[in-house]
Amino acid sequence: MLVVYRKSDPPRVVGLIVEIPGKRRVFLPIGRVTSIGSGQIITTGLINVRRFEQRGGEVRVIAEMLGRKVLFNDGSGQASVEDVAIEETDQGEWAISQLFVRRPKTGASPFAKGATVFTTWGEVRETSTVGEAQSAEQLIATYSDLKPADLANTLRDLPEGRMYEVAGELSDDRLADVLEEMPETDQVGILATLGDARAADVLDHMQPDDAADLIAQLPAGRGEQLLDLMEPEEAEDVRFLLSYAPDTAGGLMTTEPIIVSADATVAEGLALIRRHDLAPALGAAICVTLPPYEAPTGRFLGMVHFQRMLRYPPHERLGTLLDSGLEPVTADTSAAEVSRILASYDLVSVPVVDDSHRLVGVVTIDDVLDYLLPDDWRSQDGNDDVRRRAAARTMLATGSIPLPGGQDEKGPVPGGSRSRRGTS
Template identity: 75%
Template sequence: MSTQRVFVARLHGCTVFDPSGDRLGKVRDVVVVYRKSDPPRVIGLVCEIPGRRQVFLSIGRVTSISQGQVITTGLMNVRRFEQRGGEVRVLAELVGRRVDMADGSGNAVIEDVAIERNRIGEWGVTQLFLRRPKTSASPFAKGATTFATWGQVREQHRPGEAQSAEQLVASYSELKPADLANTLLDLPETRMIEVAEELPDDRLADVLEEMPEDEQMHILEQLGDERAADILDQMEPDDAADLLAQLPEGRLQHLLELMEPEEAEDVRTLLQYGPDTAGGLMTPEPIIMSAEATVAEALALIRRHELHPALAAAVFVTLPPYETPTGRLLGVVHFQRMLRYPPHERLGAILDDLEPVQATASATEVARMLASYDLVSLPVVDIAHRLVGVVSVDDVLDYLLPDDWRSYDEEEATGSIPVVRPAPGSGA
């Protein structure tokens, strides 16, 4: 086995392979246990396998840890990782923790943790990368960095107590919202709230959209009404409406009053419809243009980075006004059709013949139309044929899938028997 020193922050995201070179997953954290006089001992890795499920990989199953990869014996416990008493996750609980220097020279913050294998085959914490408090008043200044062994520091707080989550947020910066949502749900509750508080509003909004509604509500309640309203402003209107619909009427109205007026108005519109109707599933912010607009202008709009891919698949052409509820819907132009025409072509001349659905149409009817015509999105109109929104295929999938689809457990569905996870002290 490799004996090189490995820093955990760099280990995060490394691919895990079996002996044949097949990918098993990616490393998300390192699990250690404390000892009375010696540095913490590594007992395993938290790995993310296909399906975004986090599982435990015993360190005894690891044959090599090298630059950018981890090699295993091929045996992996496929049960969802559940942290046990006495276990500490390095990235989730140690990184970002403030410590005192044993020599009395002050304090520092742990920015990274090095692990290494000793002569008897055990992996343990051997070194800490620390940052001292800054000495300059400049907002851009940073404190000096230094290395220390575990015995040269004293923790101010034990893992699980309140601490800064800045370093952890930085280590998760490259994760997609769905992956970060699963990662947060696997953290201890206190740590999860700390990270949520540290995330920017737009990033947290994206993450909450990937969580079950009960978890969304729990996190928002912990953040307070003012911050909750800011997060709701950043969420897609249909997701915000779904979340608010679960709240008591008094709290719902209070949060709507705290939201930005334009965002709150979109949510109020969606709350008028039943959750199992086209109106309840739609987003009220499709791309809307006039019949006189050109292909070039439409392509420029759908290139916007912040636009959801499903919404960028088509432009909806209406009579004025061009904000929902619009004037009468004239038709739709899909982006592939735009690519077949010169940039100066008017949208009104290349409309697709697509029948919209009424806002009161059932979710089943919407799903049937999307499937029948191989559509990514479908316009929604009121009784006056005015465009009020658009239902995308991901909205319908969210509705049709079971409530617990985000926590779907592959082992229960397949009936596979996982390798039994050894106890922390077994050395397996």
């Protein structure tokens, strides 16, 4: 079992280390595990069979945690960890819930053993040597409560060498979240410090549209090499997005909206929206299509908005709740037109279809804002950031959308428009 430390909460379980034929140890993300029983683990999906390599900040329970000394916070002495129990939290994560510890022996007999006791993580603390340098996992734990955008800003405040060092200590999914919040130059710099296998793993955890933007900034040779190392399904989505021009709906969209059949119920739709790893903009509406239910889907039928679902009983079929007034856009629709649609109809997302009316993705409001804002907007101070966000909202509300070359349909726009994927 592999865990990562957090500042105050119990260590979070990120996955299991399993051995496959050939004596190779591979990593199994905890999110893929559906059942753990006596002598068996049931998982969903395919297992990445790359040889497991431990990252900084990750702690192996059996090899590193068992045997560690802990002190009871109530002052009753110390003990050593002999076993741990894990439990699923309300947020869908797995974390260490209990420790089985043994106190020091009190008898003189060489065969005597200390008393054992169950305790929680919050009732003990690990011992450390006075003056000892902060360990990798403790360093990462100090950042555990930060949102990805705040952690990205924290890393960018560090000296360049230290930023790369700390970024390399983050887990793959955490680093992926942070990279999505960084300027492209910093993304490329951090990715350059990672080995190809690690870089591919991080790209696998990124949203496909963000991964596509990042790969487009790399030299063509390395970008293609990383695509070959990525999980086939993830790489396919990224290649698909790279095939569209950056200033079109196809270039802005994400290929992972919530997609269901017309027979799905309100209860099923709300359960999908409750996923803790789902971006709020993607959870605002559900796409209804004919099979298959992965982009590109069968024929697109419509969208059902979150608020509309709340007004109907759990057994109501989503096919009866479609928003008949919302028309999808095609993949070659301009970014300006997509922006006007979002602003005109007070939407946070708009569906994108191909020539056969199959759903290929959705464009969300954050995709559009990221496109409209200047390249260096993440580097501005707080006041500049607020002003630029306000300017972007004004552009959306008035339909004054910047186009390449610094022009819009109402005249020149100072500073031009943001260029995605290295084009202008």
